[in-house]
Structures are given as structure tokens and as C-alpha cells.
Amino acid sequence: MASFFSIHNSMYQPRGIALFVLNLLLACFTPALAAEQSLLLSDGTELSMEVFPAATSEAKANILWIPSEYGVQEKEVQLVKQLSGKLSDRGFSIWLPDFFASWFLPATSENMAEIGHEPIQALIQHILHQGHTPLIIITADKGAVNALRALHSLQMQFAGSQSPLTEIGIVLLNPDLNISTPAPGEAAQYWPVASATNLPVFILQGELSPWRWSLRRLVSALEKSGSNVFTQVLTGVRDRFYFRPDATAMEDKAAAHLPDVLIQAMTLLSPYMGTKRKVAAIEQSIGNTAKSGGHQTDNQLPVYHGKQGKTLKLKDLDDHSRQLMDYRGKVVLLNFWASWCPPCVHEIPSMVRLKQKLDTEPFEILATNLGENPATIRSFLQQHPVNFPVLLDDKGEAVKTWGVAAYPTSYIIDKSGKIRFALFGGFEWDNEAAIRQIRQLLDE
Incomplete structure (x- = not known):
């Protein structure tokens, strides 16, 4: 992967791209007024959207903001307005469709999969017909799946012809390209479109998102068919940080700076736009939805079917080394948690009660913290005391x-x-069914 700071001079820039870069670099804030528009799709649906037009006589570039499975959020609209305010007088138009409202559906992952990528494909074509200008797509979470499918379908449609898709790039915010959340211990499987994609891609990955630790695998998948992929880890934020109702002060600060971060990402992608790209066929066909494993639906503990022989060696809060092999002869609950994770916090009291109930048994809980510093953990534990060791996984190795x-x-x-x-x-660890399963292990 190319160096994050060395991509400006890496290739020739066509005239449209050069102007695109210049206008990004000159961005300043000018309030923008949105216009309500709709696009009649082939199935008769009217796709409603807000369009933040360029404040110039003609658009020099377009940005298509594709909402995630959480739908169009008010804070997200404000973010788009801020981005438009910085770019409209430079000739940028921003398109913000509302797919769920157009289909009168609640915002869910299942409904996003049901709507599919075809409406995005139609909207991209509509935007490109407005004028042959550079197009940047911005999307987040599972929105990345439909966005990449739409672009791939268009690339296949125009393969071997004069394609209008050469000046396109995509920025992915905490992308979730997993077919489903993998069961514990199993590797994530990406939708096949990930490895068939050939585009300039910039990933903005929250440091506290679960997908941070598999970022290298995702980059490798996206690079398989030739995509130029660049990444930036956003310090101290979770996924959806820019519209979370429980956003921390650091996340609010990051959200305020996100328009500038997006402008930087688009600027860094721009030298890679304007190049004709080969298109790879999607290797396999998988339905739009898939079920995940390892998520409990009742009070029973799910049986583990993954790889055995995993090791663990970490230091605890008192700087003592702890190894899983030292607990042979005991039943161990190994828990991965963080203080900023609401389900983690919710289940801690039940873990404390479970330890109390099994206090005389050969049973231990090892709570492995996900990358937080010791001072933060100690401060949290003052408010939420525990009766078991807390281990530190600051580098994410465990x-x-x-x-x-x-x-x-x-x-x-x-x-x-x-x-x-x-x-x-999250799980209620002191429920009768779970305790019965754990006691069966204790009696073995």
C-alpha cells in the first residue's frame, strides 16, 4: 500500500482531477441551502433526497453521501451541511438520498439489504448525466456493501467502452463489509464484492471500533483486484461516533473536525482518480443476508465450535503476568470488554454476582480490557468494582x-x-441456565 503522505505526486492528474484537487485545497466555509429533489426509479419508486448545490454556475465535482443502515440521522445532515458549507463555493454539489423514507421502511440492516444496490446505481448514473465531473462517494458501516455493489455493477456495464466511471473514488467510514458477525474465534468473511472492487478507496477507521483489529485483512481484500487503498485510524472514537446519542466529549470533538478529515481524504484520493481500471467479476454469489453465530438468544451459553489451543499471556493492572495455562484445573470465564462499550458495562454486575456465587469453586474470571490505558480502567473500576483480575491488551494481540x-x-x-x-x-451471567452449564464443567 502506498505511503499515506506520498500520494500527491504519484501519477499524472487529468485536467478535471487537477481542478478537483485545487478546489478542495481552497475550501472555505459558505452556508449552503439544500433543495428537495426526487428521482423516479424503474420500479416506480420516487427516491427522495436533499441536494446541496454548488454555489458556482456549474458543478465542478459531486459528492454522494450514502446513509448507513441507521438511516439519515439529524447529526449526519448537519455534518453534510458543514461539508457543503466548506465546498459549495468551490463548485461541489452534495447529494443525500433517503432510501428508507422513499420505501416507507424503518432503518434496519435487513431493510437496507432488501432495498439493495440498484437505487444507488441509478442515482450514480443520474448524477453522472448531469455532467462529466469527478464523483466521490462517502458512506459508512453496512452502506459500504451496497455502494461497492452499485459501483461494481456500473463498471461491469461500461467495461470495454468509454466509461464515465474513471473519475470516481470512495471514502468509507468504519466500513462493515462482513457477511455476518463471525462467531467467537472465527475469521470474518467479507462480501465477495470487496475483493472484486477496483477503485481508489480511503478508509476512516475508528480506533475503538471492533473492526479496527481486522483492518489489514480488509485492506488486503480490497486490494486484490487492484484498488488503491489508504487508511487513517481516528483516535479515541467508536463507529457511528458522529451521530451517537451517547457520544463522548472526544467523539464530539472528532465529529466537529470530520468535514476537514473528509476533505483531506478526498484530496489524497484524487491523484488515483481519472485512471481507467480493469473490472474483475464477483467470484461467488451470496444472498443479501446472512446469519451470524455465537450470539445468545436465550439464557443458554452457545457451544463453541472453533479452533482450540489458543494462548493468552498478558499483564494485569498490578503489572503481574497472567497466563491462561496457569489456570488449568479451573473453569475460566475469559471476557473481552471496554469501559466505553455499553453492553460490556451492563453485564459486569452479573459477572461479579457469578463470581460470588461460585466463590468456593475452582472458577475464575479474567476480564481482558481492549486497549484502554490503566488510569482510565482504574477510574472506571472505582465506580464499578469487580472481584476478578483485569488484564491489559493494549496492542490488541489477544x-x-x-x-x-x-x-x-x-x-x-x-x-x-x-x-x-x-x-x-451482553449477557446475564448469573442466570440459572448459565450457572447450571458452568457447574456441569466444574463437576467434570
């Missing part, structure tokens, strides 16, 4: 070894060191 793809993730390990149960998501 997260990668144990295949943690969602927070919290927990494993139950028997006396011989074999993983017997595993799940992700």
Missing part, C-alpha cells in the same frame, strides 16, 4: 488471537483448557 469481532466477547474454558462455550454481546 483480540486478534481470540478472534474478537464484537464487544463484549466471552469464552468459557474447562479445567483441561478446552474452550466449551463462547458468545458475543
Whole structure:
């Protein structure tokens, strides 16, 4: 992957792209007024959208903001307005469609999959017909799947002809290209369109998002068919940080600076736009939805089916080294958590109660913290005291070894060191069914 800071002079820039870069670099803030528009699709649906037009006589570039599975959020609209305010007088128009409202559907992942990529494809074609200008697509989370599918379908449609898709790039905010959340210990599987994509791609990845630790795998998948992929980790933020109702002060600050970060990302992508690209066929066909494993739906602990023999060696808050193998002869609950994760915080009291109930048994809980500094953890534990060791995984090594793809993730390990149960998501650990399963391991 090319150096993050060395891409400006890496290739010849066509005239339209050169102007695009210049206008980005000259961006300043000018208030923009949105216009309500609609696009009649082939199935008769009217796709409604807000368009923040360029404040110049003609658009020099277009930005298509594709909302995620959470729908159009008010804070997201404000963010688009801020971005337009910085770019409209430079000739940038921004398009913000509302797919869920157009289909009268609630905003869910399932409904996003049901709507599919065809409306995005139609909208991209509509925008390109307005004038042959550079187009940047910005989307987040699962919105990345439909966006990449739409672009790939258009690239296939125009393959071997004079394609209007040469001056296109995409910025992905915390993209979730996983077919489903993998069961604990299993590797994530990406939608096939990821490895068939050939575009300039910039990923803005939240440091505290579960997908941060698999970022290298995602980049490798996107690069497979020739995409130029660049990444930036956003310090101290989770996914959806720019519209979360529980946003931290650091996340609010990051959201305020996000328009400038997006402008920088678009500027850095621009030298890679304007190049005709080969298109690879999607290797396999998978339906639009897939089920995940390892998420408990009742009070039972799900049986673990993944790889055995995983190791763990970390220091605790008192700087003592802890190894999982030292707990042979005990049943161990290994929990991966963070203080900024609401489901993690919610389940901690039940873990404390579970430890109390099994206090005389050969049972231990090891709570592995996900990358927070000791001072932050100690401050949290003053408000939420625990009766078990807290381990520090500041470099994410244990997260990668144990295949943690969602927070919290927990494993139950028997006396011989074999993983017997595993799940992700918050859980009431002192419920009768779970305790009965753990006691069965204690009696073995």
C-alpha cells in the first residue's frame, strides 16, 4: 500500500482531477441551502433526497453521501451541511438520498439489504448525466456493501467502452463489509464484492471500533483486484461516533473536525482518480443476508465450535503476568470488554454476582480490557468494582488471537483448557441456565 503522505505526486492528474484537487485545497466555509429533489426509479419508486448545490454556475465535482443502515440521522445532515458549507463555493454539489423514507421502511440492516444496490446505481448514473465531473462517494458501516455493489455493477456495464466511471473514488467510514458477525474465534468473511472492487478507496477507521483489529485483512481484500487503498485510524472514537446519542466529549470533538478529515481524504484520493481500471467479476454469489453465530438468544451459553489451543499471556493492572495455562484445573470465564462499550458495562454486575456465587469453586474470571490505558480502567473500576483480575491488551494481540469481532466477547474454558462455550454481546451471567452449564464443567 502506498505511503499515506506520498500520494500527491504519484501519477499524472487529468485536467478535471487537477481542478478537483485545487478546489478542495481552497475550501472555505459558505452556508449552503439544500433543495428537495426526487428521482423516479424503474420500479416506480420516487427516491427522495436533499441536494446541496454548488454555489458556482456549474458543478465542478459531486459528492454522494450514502446513509448507513441507521438511516439519515439529524447529526449526519448537519455534518453534510458543514461539508457543503466548506465546498459549495468551490463548485461541489452534495447529494443525500433517503432510501428508507422513499420505501416507507424503518432503518434496519435487513431493510437496507432488501432495498439493495440498484437505487444507488441509478442515482450514480443520474448524477453522472448531469455532467462529466469527478464523483466521490462517502458512506459508512453496512452502506459500504451496497455502494461497492452499485459501483461494481456500473463498471461491469461500461467495461470495454468509454466509461464515465474513471473519475470516481470512495471514502468509507468504519466500513462493515462482513457477511455476518463471525462467531467467537472465527475469521470474518467479507462480501465477495470487496475483493472484486477496483477503485481508489480511503478508509476512516475508528480506533475503538471492533473492526479496527481486522483492518489489514480488509485492506488486503480490497486490494486484490487492484484498488488503491489508504487508511487513517481516528483516535479515541467508536463507529457511528458522529451521530451517537451517547457520544463522548472526544467523539464530539472528532465529529466537529470530520468535514476537514473528509476533505483531506478526498484530496489524497484524487491523484488515483481519472485512471481507467480493469473490472474483475464477483467470484461467488451470496444472498443479501446472512446469519451470524455465537450470539445468545436465550439464557443458554452457545457451544463453541472453533479452533482450540489458543494462548493468552498478558499483564494485569498490578503489572503481574497472567497466563491462561496457569489456570488449568479451573473453569475460566475469559471476557473481552471496554469501559466505553455499553453492553460490556451492563453485564459486569452479573459477572461479579457469578463470581460470588461460585466463590468456593475452582472458577475464575479474567476480564481482558481492549486497549484502554490503566488510569482510565482504574477510574472506571472505582465506580464499578469487580472481584476478578483485569488484564491489559493494549496492542490488541489477544483480540486478534481470540478472534474478537464484537464487544463484549466471552469464552468459557474447562479445567483441561478446552474452550466449551463462547458468545458475543451482553449477557446475564448469573442466570440459572448459565450457572447450571458452568457447574456441569466444574463437576467434570
